[in-house]
Amino acid sequence: MVDTLKALPGFVLLCFGAILARSLSTLVGVHELLLAIALGFLLANSVGVPARLRPGTETHTLWLAAGIVLLGASVTIDAIVEAGSVVLLLLFGTVTVTVLTAETLARNVAGLTGKFSSLLAAGAGICGVSAVVAVGGAIRARETRIAYAAGVVLLVDAITIVVYPAVGAVLDLPANVFGVWAGISMLSTGPVVAVGFAHSEIAGQWATTTKLARNTLIGAVALGYAIYYTRREGDSSVPLDVLWVEFPKFVLGFLLFMGLASAGLFSPSQQATIGNAVEWLFLLAFVGLGTAIRLDDLRRAGIAPALVVVATIALVSVLSLTAALAVL
Amino acid sequence: MSDEVIGEIFARWSDLDTDWQAVIVGTAIVALVVLFDPAIPW
DSSP, X not given: OXXXXXXXXXXXXXXXXXXXXXXXXXXXXXXXXXXXXXXXXXXXXXXXXXXXXXXXXXXXXXXXXHHHHHHGGGOOHHHHHHHHHHHHHHHHHHHHXXXXXXXXXXXXXXXXXXXXXXXXXXXXXXXXXXXXXXXXXXXXXXXXXXXXXXXXXXXXXXXXXXXHHHHHHHTTOOHHHHHHHHHHHSXXXXXXXXXXXXXXXXXXXXXHHHHHHHHTTHHHHHHHHHHHHHHHTTOOOOOTTHHHHTSOTHHHHHHHHHHHHHTTOSOHHHHHHHHHHHHHHHHHHHHHHHHHOOHHHHHHTOHHHHHHHHHHHHHHHHHHHHXXXXXX | OOHHHHHHHHHHHHHSOHHHHXXXXXXXXXXXXXXXXXXXXX
């Protein structure tokens, strides 16, 4: 929820950061979206974001979701249907392997407790911090554990933002392969969209679409974990409402505009204008996302849980990239 | 619009889930583009 008036001062800061990122990107040779994250990160970890600006900088989730809703207007159903079944197979396979690997490493190698391992597995397997919070709520995990797992996810997000574009450039990956690979194996939605569009427009569209499909699994995964833990604690009820409560509703907006675009309702000129709006919304979102990455939080997350997620993502990245290169 | 109505709109907006706020923001931008873009196809 966003309280409009309280958010205004911080929103102005996001606008300033977005304009700065766009102006400086050519000068420093870094993609504007990655530069936007870097600017936010530098600000938050140097002078810090004043308390009265935080309600505004925390609106980054709104701008990211609104940008994704609009992105639907430039993605046509034809492209999705063409590679749909193969990508869906890759997606389900990757999510399953990620959750099982993270659970196994966390419980059997790092010796972490049951619910904490599930938070890490959900964060790595589905959609980063959102999945940690959703599953944490569904299985009634302790708040400190949820915050800890979210810190681990942010740390791994920061690593993937640097590593994925580098690997994509070194291996000279085709746009669709890079986009699908980022979409099925990276953690949070923001970094996936950023590295996708930093690679190319096509990669960005594939990364976003694949990641959205993956995000829709959050309700099912949260429900699965909720059933597992309630049964283990002696309760046989099935909390089906988790499915809708945790479903990312903005995906419905994305699908609506994808449908309208596929029906030819937008002219090329309108699509170009909407595309500009998407770029600005993402710039706002990523400056805000950068301010949310705090070095203190990353340090507090500790080494063992971080190693579990890094090892999981490293393994899953290699497997999913190999699979994507073979079938796409 | 009176201050009361504007206050009510802000309050209802603040109560909305971020996902639905995003859908409204996106729809508003598309509506503006369709209404004011010179190349409207219909």
